[in-house]
Amino acid sequence: MSIIYLDNNATTQVAPEVVEAMMPYLTGEYFNPSSMYEAARGPADAITEARKKIARLLGAAKPAEVLFTSCASESNNTAVFGTIAANPERRHIVTTAVEHPAIFEVARDLQRRGFEVDFIPVDTQGRINTNEFVRALRPDTLLVSVMHANNESGVVFPIGELSRITKETDLSIVFHTDATQTVGKLEIDLRSNFKHVDMLSFSGHKLHAPKGIGALFIRRGTPCRPYLLGGHQEEGRRAGTENVAFIVGLAHALELATASRDEDVPRITAMRDRLEKELVARIPYLEVNGGQAPRLDNTLNIACHFIEGEGILYQLSAHGICASSGSACTSGSLEPSHVLRAMKVPFTAVHGSVRFSLSRYNTEEEIDTVIEVFPEIVASLRRLSPYWDAAKNQPRPEGLEMLEQTEMPQANP
Amino acid sequence: MTWNYSQKTTDLFMAAVQGKPGTHLGEIEDADGFGEHGSIACGDALRFTFRVNRDLDNPLKDRITEARYLTFGCTSAIAASEALCAIIEEGDFTPIEALKITNKDIVDYLEGLPQAKIHCSVMGAEALEAAVFNWAQKRGVDLAELGLDISRDEQEEGRLVCTCFGLTEPYIERKIQELELKTIADITNAIKAGGACMSCHHTPGGLQDILNKVWGHQPTAFKELPVLPIARQTKARPPQEMSPFKFAKLVEHVLEERVRPLLAKDGGNIELVDIKDTIVYCSMRGACADCIGSARTLKMMVEQALKDHVDERIRVVEV
Numbered sequence: 075m076s077i078i079y080l081d082n083n084a085t086t087q088v089a090p091e092v093v094e095a096m097m098p099y100l101t102g103e104y105f106n107p108s109s110m111y112e113a114a115r116g117p118a119d120a121i122t123e124a125r126k127k128i129a130r131l132l133g134a135a136k137p138a139e140v141l142f143t144s145c146a147s148e149s150n151n152t153a154v155f156g157t158i159a160a161n162p163e164r165r166h167i168v169t170t171a172v173e174h175p176a177i178f179e180v181a182r183d184l185q186r187r188g189f190e191v192d193f194i195p196v197d198t199q200g201r202i203n204t205n206e207f208v209r210a211l212r213p214d215t216l217l218v219s220v221m222h223a224n225n226e227s228g229v230v231f232p233i234g235e236l237s238r239i240t241k242e243t244d245l246s247i248v249f250h251t252d253a254t255q256t257v258g259k260l261e262i263d264l265r266s267n268f269k270h271v272d273m274l275s276f277s278g279h280k281l282h283a284p285k286g287i288g289a290l291f292i293r294r295g296t297p298c299r300p301y302l303l304g305g306h307q308e309e310g311r312r313a314g315t316e317n318v319a320f321i322v323g324l325a326h327a328l329e330l331a332t333a334s335r336d337e338d339v340p341r342i343t344a345m346r347d348r349l350e351k352e353l354v355a356r357i358p359y360l361e362v363n364g365g366q367a368p369r370l371d372n373t374l375n376i377a378c379h380f381i382e383g384e385g386i387l388y389q390l391s392a393h394g395i396c397a398s399s400g401s402a403c404t405s406g407s408l409e410p411s412h413v414l415r416a417m418k419v420p421f422t423a424v425h426g427s428v429r430f431s432l433s434r435y436n437t438e439e440e441i442d443t444v445i446e447v448f449p450e451i452v453a454s455l456r457r458l459s460p461y462w463d464a465a466k467n468q469p470r471p472e473g474l475e476m477l478e479q480t481e482m483p484q485a486n487p
Numbered sequence: 488m489t490w491n492y493s494q495k496t497t498d499l500f501m502a503a504v505q506g507k508p509g510t511h512l513g514e515i516e517d518a519d520g521f522g523e524h525g526s527i528a529c530g531d532a533l534r535f536t537f538r539v540n541r542d543l544d545n546p547l548k549d550r551i552t553e554a555r556y557l558t559f560g561c562t563s564a565i566a567a568s569e570a571l572c573a574i575i576e577e578g579d580f581t582p583i584e585a586l587k588i589t590n591k592d593i594v595d596y597l598e599g600l601p602q603a604k605i606h607c608s609v610m611g612a613e614a615l616e617a618a619v620f621n622w623a624q625k626r627g628v629d630l631a632e633l634g635l636d637i638s639r640d641e642q643e644e645g646r647l648v649c650t651c652f653g654l655t656e657p658y659i660e661r662k663i664q665e666l667e668l669k670t671i672a673d674i675t676n677a678i679k680a681g682g683a684c685m686s687c688h689h690t691p692g693g694l695q696d697i698l699n700k701v702w703g704h705q706p707t708a709f710k711e712l713p714v715l716p717i718a719r720q721t722k723a724r725p726p727q728e729m730s731p732f733k734f735a736k737l738v739e740h741v742l743e744e745r746v747r748p749l750l751a752k753d754g755g756n757i758e759l760v761d762i763k764d765t766i767v768y769c770s771m772r773g774a775c776a777d778c779i780g781s782a783r784t785l786k787m788m789v790e791q792a793l794k795d796h797v798d799e800r801i802r803v804v805e806v
Contacts, residue, residue, distance in 0.1 A: 204806050205761070205768075205770070205806060208760050208761045208768045208804075208806050209760075209761050211763065212763075213763070213764070239768075239804055239806060242766075242802070242804045243763065243766055243804060380527070380559065381559065382530065382531065382559060382560050382561050382564070383561075384561035384562055385500070385560075385561055385562050385565060388490065388497075388500070388562045389504060391490075392501070401530065401561070408530065408651075408652075408675065408679050408682030408683050409651070409682070409683040409684070410530065421527065421528045422527055425527070425559075451504075454504040454505065454506070455504060457504075457506065457512060458503060458504065458512055458557060458558050458559075458565055459557060459558070459559045460514075460523075460532055460533070460534040460557035460558065460559055461527060461532075461559060476527060
């Protein structure tokens, strides 16, 4: 059975061209780039070139502003802890209620350690209210960290505007954005639309490079202490022998994604829109999460009322279709996703959420298959559901009653 | 985290969703026993019904002939419901005999369940118990007389421990004993308590305290995370000459008198969003919101008006 891979916000297939670009550094060019002998020049030059390339593609003023890390989570941790260490006099952080755990959990941990954190809420479409953002900024605000696009809903935040407001309020506030889901997909130029952004995180495996490589842009002059100590690499800002092959792969993947973006985006958008339209037409009681908000072109997050997501994924998997869910049973915790709860997705639907995320490697035929099998999977689970009347193909009265309550019951504050 | 289910579990699940003959999907109308457990908000819910062959003389000799379920939940919750119905139908039990079926029997029937999914089997046993109590009520059987514990009020009464899943101390305590739960992870796996916000794990009267009460005190390695000294005060900015209240009133007054009339000519408006020190945050409305010149309009006109009439240090930020 062939695999239909629709989980590209989780990770992506490594592009064959990227593998090819990396191969020399996994074989003959194995030398430590910090070594003095002539043979080490190859790997050292490769890193220099990769850094230049990434700086150019993102519009960074200097290659040295690009720091290589092991993943976006490391980039995020470095941004937060590095900024805190460099600015001991400020103790207030502003972020959102829907960040990736690599920011969200870090922020919650900082709260326990005595920092003050404001988590800006989102509306039911997953959007931030700019006025609430403005009101959260304080004279002792140290760091603002807002993701560019949400990994679950795909909703895109107005980073250009939020960073401008932040810097116009107080130049010493550090503005960080986690752009893991958007680098290579959306226009990011650190000289124009992102000129007020001080720090930006992303990783390779979301854009067809391998797992285990990430980067952090740190604008020159931004105070930030190193997170990993013990080496002179990356100008002392991140210790550890450079992952040469993967650094080369990251730069090459970003170059490919940027080069084909104008071609890929309309095609991916058309496939996503068709999938959404057909599923909405075929399945009653279906929510499109973030459907009214500006969204990533590749992401479709839907929530099916009265069924649980794990059973959906299990049956999709039997068809070779890979997707993900925000349901409690798939999260490792017993709670549904914090993103969908922040968006106040009705509790009758939040457990039945499914995320499809596309890439340039998907085809129209694959979308046809999903459109064909998905409605029957939903129907099969609704036949088992105590809240659904299979004969009438509508919710039972007790299910309808619950639909009126749109908010999740209050969890422990 | 991929699935780690036994073949039996996946077979039962696939048979159920495909509606194969021999599966137990559905709800018996006018059932002799009706029981529910869980809720849609908590992520899984089971409605269990059974029919008995009524014994005309002695209701205790009723035998369960048919069992059905409707389940909202994950793969293993659905498979556990199938298992429950199959065990009951194969056993030819009286309802009282059926009470002896435990969640362990369901796990065994499924040839094992992942630890984190044990609560699915517990849900089956709980719904069965509720259905048997319902049967007893309908048939006029006094369970207390048979020496069976019928204190079902514990869910409603008693101190709430796990607020996420609405579980009380007496219930958690009983389950700790019945299912021999020794750690917080055991409790979460079996009855979900403490599985969401986790704030009840180590609070006074929380899960660890209840475990200690039941099994005696067991020292744990857990320590609260160290709390750093309270945030240092940042140095204050120079105070404004007037109170923040008066300052804001004056800003609003100038916007109303001097700015809005000008914007209104072009069908626009301005909203005051916030004031921090001498930074004034404004949002353009109406025709002004889409105007490319709005940033410049604000800077030049609004800022100048506020500088002239309120405080010359004022900066305007467009939101």
